[in-house]
Amino acid sequence: MPVEWQPVQQSRTHELVLRSIEERVFAGELRAGDRLPPERELAPVLGVSRSALREALRVL
Secondary structure (H helix, E strand, O other), X not given: OXXXXXXXXXXXXXXXXHXXXXXXXXXXXXXXXXXXXXXXXXXXXXXOOHHHHHHHHHHO
């Protein structure tokens, strides 16, 4: 009997960061015009690289 394969859902780190920021916006924790902490502070808090954080911010 052949094995049925399902597509692997791949999520990139910057997409996870983007979702995290969006969740805070939708929850009212962040508003338009609010400043985020500097990259060098926020990236380690989120557990991601600065380049992943930059990519998420670029998408926003």
